[in-house]
Amino acid sequence: MKKRIAILGSTGSIGTQTLDVIANEPERFQVDALAGGYNIALLIEQAKQFRPKIVSAATKELADELALHVPSDTKVLYGEQGLLEVAAGTEADFVVTALVGSQGLKPTLAAIEAGKNIGLANKETLVSAGHIVIDAAKRKGVSLLPVDSEHSAIFQCLNGENRSEIAQITLTASGGSFRDRTRKELEGVTVEQALRHPNWSMGAKITIDSATMVNKGLEVIEARWLFGLGYDQIGVIIHPESIIHSYVEFVDNSIIAQLGNPDMRVPIQYALTYPQRFPTPTNRLSLVDAGKLHFREMDFGRYPCVRMAYESGRAGGSSPTVFNAANEIAVARFLQGAISFLQIEDIIDSVLQQHQTVSEPDLQTIHEIDAWARKAAEAISFE
Secondary structure (H helix, E strand, C coil): CCEEEEEECCCCHHHHHHHHHHHHCCCCEEEEEEEEECCHHHHHHHHHHHCCCEEEECCHHHHHHHHCCCCCCCEEEEHHHHHHHHHHCCCCCEEEECCCCHHHHHHHHHHHHCCCEEEECCHHHHHHHHHHHHHHHHHHCCCEEECCHHHHHHHHHCCCCCHHHEEEEEEEECCCCCCCCCCHHHCCCCHHHHCCCCCCCCCHHHHHHHHHCHHHHHHHHHHHHHHCCCHHHEEEEECCCCCEEEEEEECCCCEEEEECCCCCHHHHHHHHHCCCCCCCCCCCCCHHHHCCCCCEECCCCCCHHHHHHHHHHHHCCCHHHHHHHHHHHHHHHHHCCCCCCCHHHHHHHHHHHHCCCCCCCCHHHHHHHHHHHHHHHHHCCCC
């Protein structure tokens, strides 16, 4: 029997690669629903190829255009209601949450409440409301399978292992597009320069997050929830080649690592087929060709956003929500040319300083604090 899949964010980097994996294994998978946002041309193409029961666009105007081109038996929706319907309103067994930012929280929770297993590529969901999401998943008995390469690596390294015997996990980081620049050399860098990631092909927001290392900070917070570890047990090192995707050190000083070429289709397929493995349309890793692997300590002075992520995570409660929301606005302002690259971290720091942590916020409180943090980040002026 085919596994039925719904994808939130089908036109983004993770979404398109998920569909690439599905197209490579048509006898194993069936696409039940797609939510694709603003890239209407690509969404039309996807709907024609995979013939989902439901397809959703960002706005009513885009949905009206979409309806003219998709098969007549495909239901066309839009907006937040469309996301919720794609997440929870079909017979899909598995929902890939590949939306960018905190917009992924509501539909992910809706999918969990509907009893769907989750392929989690939207790290902001656990960052913003980790305690609520984990509790819901436990209550409904659904799996949260990580799609991020780092968390998938840790998940794979822990197969068959006793979680109580973990000494530490270490997330590897490429260092992003500016990993070889000093703080001084970051002054005046352009959007175009920031978007040139040396190893991975990703969307604009995640590529900027990689350059600031906010992405790694978000992954640290996500790892805390996925693996139930304290922040003192979660480390980060810079590994420019992105061959070792992350590793686990156990109490006996043994280390188990997961290696592979930087290709997101491997962790995506593993989430889709777990606990089984099948051939992937990717290149094999040759350590002989790789030659040497390099590693650097994480420098919190060079990458203050990682320090702020740890501080937010340790503060707990609503602080990670604020860290994430302030960053989303700061990155949007940078991409619009309204602020400089280094002002991204200034905005995050300023908003965090203004915030009084709420220890155990409910969902409504999280949404209110998220909205406050966005307004605060928007209001900061550097003139």
